[in-house]
Amino acid sequence: MQSNEKVTIITPLYNAKKYFKETYDSVIKQTYNNFEWIIVDDLSTDGSYELASSLSKDDKRIMLLEVDTKGGPAKARNLALKKATGKYITFLDSDDLWDETFLEEQVNFIKNNGPIITASYRRLATHTTTNFIVPITTNYKKLLNGNPMSCLTTMYDKDIIGENYFPEDLKKAEDYVFWLIMLKRGYTCKGNQKVLATYRILPNSRSSKKNEQIKVMYDIYHKVLKINWLSSWYHVFRWALYGLRKYKNVK
DSSP states (O other): OOOOOOEEEEEEESSOHHHHHHHHHHHHTOSOOOEEEEEEEOOOSSSHHHHHHHHHTTOTTEEEEEOSSOOHHHHHHHHHHHHOOOSEEEEOOTTOEEOTTHHHHHHHHHHHHOSEEEEEEEEEOSSOEEEEOOOSEEOHHHHTTOOOOOTTTOEEEHHHHOOOOOOTTOSSOHHHHHHHHHHTTTOOEEEEEEEEEEEEOOTTOGGGOGGGGHHHHHHIIIIISOOOHHHHHHHHHHHHHHHHHHHTTOO
16 A cells, blocks of 8 residues: 655756756656655756746646755755655656656655665666666665765655755765765665666766765765764775776766
């Protein structure tokens, strides 16, 4: 039997007109329809806002917002989090896709495995499509050495976890910090190993240039999480190895 709990879906939107219609269709076709979808435009210049407005105008489940000043995905997600009324919170970027049973299966999974869950997904790159299978469990210690918790497939129970916000002062990996701070409180993320979504890897994506993230990652471990400098470099090394293994067949 399908749960009746409301899910809040949060999407930061910026210059994704080329892909957003596919993302929109993947949400509207969900077999689980008790959701609110909060889309926050970060001052797009390619007509993304206008497209989202046109698509969503007749669906009362969709709230389209716009930031006052450009601030990146963290600011957009935080604005949506302050408006969220669902028991369960999940995220979907404006160029990614959910399988039509994503919400149904994840809501059922979180009821038995919550309060934080994630799921496996396929990675759609320029030349390859590969599956990433999430681990069965991820705790804070494991998360320090690599991130299997994508915004695309992770869901949490707001009634249990409470209010949480993304750091807006980071240029990259703000979602990683979001999950680290959450799991540092003692929670364990349970993994649904079924592939339920598609992550689109674009050539210019922020996460594709791993070599540029070394300093960012060190600052996260040392300055944000207050880990000593030697252990911080150890975690940077482990994070880099994890990334190489995770993406070695993605081209």
